[in-house]
Amino acid sequence: MQFSKLSTLYGRLEATASGNELRQILADFFKETYQKNPEELSILTQLSLGKISPDYISAVLGVAEKLVLKAIAKASGRSVKEITKHMHHLGDAGLVAELVLKQKAFTLVPTGDLTTDELYQTLHKIKDIEGSGSQDIKEKILISIFQKTTGQDSKYLARIILGNMRLGVADMTVLDALSICFTGDKSNKPRLERAYNVCPDIAKIAKQLADKGIEHIDEIPVKVGRPIRVMLAQRVASLSNMSEKIKSNLFQVEAKYDGERVQVHKERDGTITLYSRRMENITDQLPDLVEYLKKEIHVMAVEYILEGEIMALSExxxxxxxxxxxxxxxxxxxxxxxxKKVPVALYVFDLLYLNGESMMNKPLIERGESIDKILYKKNRIRRIELIQTESVDEVQSFFEKMLKDGNEGVIVKSTADDSHYKAGARDWNWIKWKKDYMQNLVDSFDLVVIGAFYGKGKRTGAYGSLLCATYNHKTDTFESVSKLGTGLTDKTLEELPFILREHKVVKKPARVIINKEMTPDVWFEPFLVVEVIAAEISQGKMHCAARTPGSDRGLALRFPRFIQIRADKGPEDATSSEELLSLYEGI
Known part of the structure; x- marks a missing residue:
């Protein structure tokens, strides 16, 4: 397929303001591709996201914006100074490429049409170039592929190279489109999502559909070395609601630490890989933890996938x-x-795979017994602190002990026969209870920044407040829930334009839902997650979170206060609209 056809798709996606139209455009494109050339579907689903690899495989090309601008300058016959000036004005290397490559200098005619396969292979080649002179080699390759494009093609080529498409398309959007493509509607999206939860690789999901059809999508197995999407806990309005939601007489109550969740994969050849909750490979940052895992996990565990919380320790x-x-x-x-300065320990709380067998469909207690068998030194690889009890009062006592010890709170888990590990799900078998409840606050919320309002007074000329949203998992949309200004320090406000610059868009993203009265001065593609606290949840006409069809009233957070940026979370990991509704209704 010619890249120009793919860039036409990108153009249509960027132009639409409708989430449903966005999905239908993708579905029609996938269907046409599948009918003409099924082998291309997997690559094109990946490229439709502007990526050449899934998130868990580092797809960083090692190409800085400055190098891309230099390549655009040479491909267009312009000076770097002129290109830099355009960049300062437009703020998007894609728009710069589109502007200057509409008409190349007469001596720089295109050398031939760029195909999607050629682009895919070339970008992988760039990714693998390392060592002395690597930047010069990358520059020459970039010039050659830019010389094969003009106008709109150049815009999206630059954005793919820099890993920022600004289209508002995410993995869940593509799963919707694949469901429509192969089954006619979105009703099979849950099946595709279950497969994606154990195999978070859109290209592999598409290949399985193309090769075997929807009937065999559930056959994709758990694989060591490929992260599993994490299971998440629900929330309750009070501890008294907990026993109504967890359907087991015996509770397992675990400490909730102020650390970083990690998934550890050990392959049969001894390779150990650490993945963050966003499925990023963080192994190189923690070589000491890898060595502790080798020494403190029993040799009987030939291959495994376990989950735990990394905690920083005193020296x-x-x-x-x-x-x-x-x-x-x-x-x-x-x-x-x-x-040496910041030693770490890993507190293990779950085991998902052991020696060729998935543990995910085994009850929690059985998984815990297996953890105890393979942890044998417990120096830096430790079992998370926990109790098992039938008493809500004992849950409260353990919670208070955790707060006294400086922890965030507790996770209360079911021990029933169906207490399975449900990848990617926010399930009532796990309930979290945090210290925020003790401060007469509803809780902290992780919200997605979708827009900004310019400030007044001392904030004139800068962002004064942010428009934030919850994520509606059912509709794959971001619904406005709060205008956030309190708690934003001058330093944070100074940093935000730089953090959000690459995600600034000229109009409302298709997957964003707001009331017109809340239209911000600046729009952002959903990317940045911020943690806030709020006094209460209210219902009104200003915001759209958890709004039911036919209603003009949505949920909103009252008196929100900024706490911190959550770089460890992606937009789809934010607080869900469903979760907010449960808290509002006191469930």
Whole structure:
């Protein structure tokens, strides 16, 4: 397929303001591709996201914006100074490429049409180039592919290279489109999502559909070395509601630490890989933890997938440190220095796979017994602190102990026969209870920034407040829930334009739902997640969260206060509209 055809698709996706139309455009494109050339479908589903690999495989091309602009300059016969000036004005390398490559200098005629397969292979080639002179080699390759494009093709080529399409298309959107493509509607999306939860690779899902059809989509297995989407906990309005929701007499109550959730994969050849909750490979940041895993997990565990919480420790490895301290380990340089300065421990709370067998459909207690068998030194790889009880009062006592010890709260889990690990699901078998409840606050919420309003007074000329949304999992949309200004420091407001610059768009993204009265001065593609606290949840006409069809009233957060940016969460990991509704109704 010619890349120009794919860029035409991108153009249509960017132009639409309707989420349903967005999905239908994708579905029609996938169907046409499947009918003409089924082998192309997997690559095109990946490229429809502007990616060459799933998130868990590092697809960073090692190409900075500056290098892309330099390549655009040489491909168009313009000076770097002129291109930089355009970039300063437009703020998007794609728009710069579209502007200057509409008509190339007469000596720089296109060398031939660019195909999607050629682009895909070329980008993988760029990704693998390392060492001395690598930037010069990458520049030459970039110039050659830009010379094969003009106008709109150039715009989307630049955006793919920089990994920022600004189309509002995400993995869940593509799953909707694949369901429509292969079954006529979205009714089979839950089946596709279950497969995606154990195989978060859109290209593999598409290939399975193309090769075997929807009937065999459930056959995709758990695979060590490929992350599983994490199971999430529900929330209740009060502890008294907990026993009504968890259908087991015996509760397992686990500490909720202020650390980073991680999934550990050990393959049969001994390779150990660490994945964040966003499925990013963070192994290189924590070489010391990898060594502890090798020493402190029993050799009987030939291959496994386990989950736990990484905690920062004091230099004597005895006292827990804050999440902010742990974030010092998020670096590519001075790793050895920070291994000593910020030692870590892993607190294991689940086991998903062991020695060729998935553990996900086994009850919680059985999974826990297997954890105890393979943890044998418990120096830096430790079992999470927990109790098992039938008493809500004992749950409360353990919760208070956790707060006294400086932890966030507890996770209460069912021990019933059906207490399975449900990948990617927010399930009532797990309920979280945090210290925010003790402060007469509803709780903290993770919201997605979808827009900004310019400030007044001392904030004139800068962003003064943010428009935030919850994520509606059922409709794959982001619904406005709050205008956030309180708690934003001058430093944060100064940083936000730089953080959000690459995600700024000229009109409302198709998957964003707001009331016209809340139209912001600046729109953003859903990307940044922020943690806020609020006094209560109210219902009114200003916001759209959890709004039912035919109603003009949605949920909103009253008196929200900014706490921090949540770089560890993606937009689809934010607080859901369904979760907000449950809290509002006191469930």
């Amino acid at each position: 004597d490895a005895k006292i827990h440190q804050s999440f902010q301290t742990l974030m010092q380990r998020k670096r590519k340089t001075e790793i050895e220095k920070y291994i």
